[in-house]
Amino acid sequence: MKTFFRILSFAQPLSKYAIPYFIYSIFATIFGVLNFTLLIPLLKVLFGKAEVKEVPKEPVFELSKAFQYLLDYFNYFFKKLVFTEGAYSALIFVCIIFLASIFLSNIFLYLSIRVKEYMRARVIENVRATFFEKVTSLHLGYFSDQKKGDLMSRITSDANYLEWAVIHSLELLFKHPIQLVSFFIVLFYISVPLTLFTLVFLPVSATIIAFLNNKLKKQSYSLQESQAVIMSILDETLGGLRVIKGFNAISYIRSKFDQENKHYGDVVRAMARTREMASPISEATGALVVVGILLYGGSLILREQPLLQPTEFITYIILFSQVMRPAKGLTVASSGVQVGLAAGNRIFNILDEAVKINDKENALELKEFKSEIEFKDVHFRYEEDWVLQGINFKLEKGKTVALVGKTGSGKSTIADLIPRFYDIQKGGIYIDGENLQDYRLGSVLQHIGIVSQEAVLFNDTIFNNIAFSVEDATYAQVERAAKIANAHDFIVEKPQGYQTLVGDRGDKLSGGQRQRITIARAVLKNPSILLLDEATAAMDPKTEQLVQDAINNLMQNRTSLVIAHRLSTIQNADEILVVREGHIVERGTHAELLLQENGEYADLHASGIR
Ligand SMILES: Nc1ncnc2c1ncn2[C@@H]1O[C@H](COP(=O)(O)OP(=O)(O)OP(=O)(O)O)[C@@H](O)[C@H]1O
16 A cells, blocks of 8 residues: 555645546546436437326425436426427437537546546656666665666666556546446436345455456566566677677577566466456456346336336446446556556665765865875775775875776775765775765765776767766867867767767777777866776777877876776876785885885786786
């Protein structure tokens, strides 16, 4: 029930939709039912039962019997018309009212559907916006444990199921119950014993439908899980197509996909079996009831003193056949809600994930970076084991500190702690003497530029890829940044220049070109603190020199923390820290470290990082 109300909360403001929907549904139903009740006078005329021998008496209005008065007045007016104008004129009169009520019923139906669709659009907008906001505010560590495809499936297909669940719940709460109640009021009005007789069958079909719904909910959860797995495989395949083809692993990935795809098909078939059973079951119980009504209703008519008129009986059967529609609608809507509840749970699992990296109340603003960044006894772990232990160093303004060490030693992790991709568990990181966690993160990030090992580009133009973190960047500014990053020349050689689309993840550019675009991006942002993780991918000497020069230009007059994979970048660093298994084991300048006998830096140098 909690999930159900939470799903409805996406349709805020609910009253804006639910109240008009309720009103329109009532009117659509009233006029819809009226169509059928008009059958009684119509049939009377046709069967010649409407003969009137004297002037009928006009009914007297009483507030407590307003409904009865309306019916009596209609009968009075109808009889008067038959008496004064003849039966055929009365028939025309009934037909006109019949048409008018169909027209009105459809107008209200249209209005109710419109409100419903507006609400649907609102729900999907809200769900996606809330989901996207949440996903972008979660800490990076969360995504290490998640499959991307699974998240994508939640924001697309699960969100769709949820959107339908809201619509179905409107129908479940308002439309179908209103229709059912209205039909039953009229049915009771025509014959109480006959209607009581039909009601006996309701609990039987309700129990069967409830059983089917429960089954459907479980199946639908497994369907959505399977959909997520398919999306993940697709995502991995598209992302790694080059490797898959290169390693001739197409059959491996295909069989993985086929297996899941088959499982998905099996679940869809199982769901269809369950869902489609609801309809024949309600049809069969409906037919049973109709036979029962025919037998029982017939006995009421065929008595010596009939309790029911044949014209009323025909109308009753026609009306009853209409009851099946909302009754079936109820079963469809409730299964839609069940499916939506399963989808809702998958979405809420993410929405309920705690945002671990938050700004404190009254957090400080880092307006200007003035003196230094300091790591004091920093300890950090992703999972069980410590990845960093007792890290101490200072990065003074305008200086360059380089991190070197074997792969997996913890260099990237140290750099990731400054923009608070992760928070440390012990010790402290200080900027200008204040704890990093006391600042508003946004104000710190404003001063940081990151160039990572992997050049991350978006499927957009070169211009937008360079300008993406700087609002309103001008063409001249972007061009200047590209020149400093040694990127301008290759950009203008492209037919579309800065407007060239780079392709998915920058596929249409070479590795060196992608690197220089990301360097230009950092140049344009002009941050005072630079976190630079050198690319490890091998480039030809000329490109490498171009990238190296671009990096040197970028580092000028900045405070830099550099993760070095080549010695050439860091020979001029003010301090080099050698990291081993999460500890700093050596520190000093290039020259100092080379002098250390059996030192790790000297070793690394000898083994060839250059
Ligand atoms: N998201 C993560 N979850 C769990 N463990 C991680 C995660 N990221 C890194 N690690 C582990 O933390 C340790 C340090 O990794 P880190 O990436 O900082 O090393 P590195 O020195 O930068 O390596 P490289 O030079 O290869 O980039 C490694 O043992 C790695 O397996």
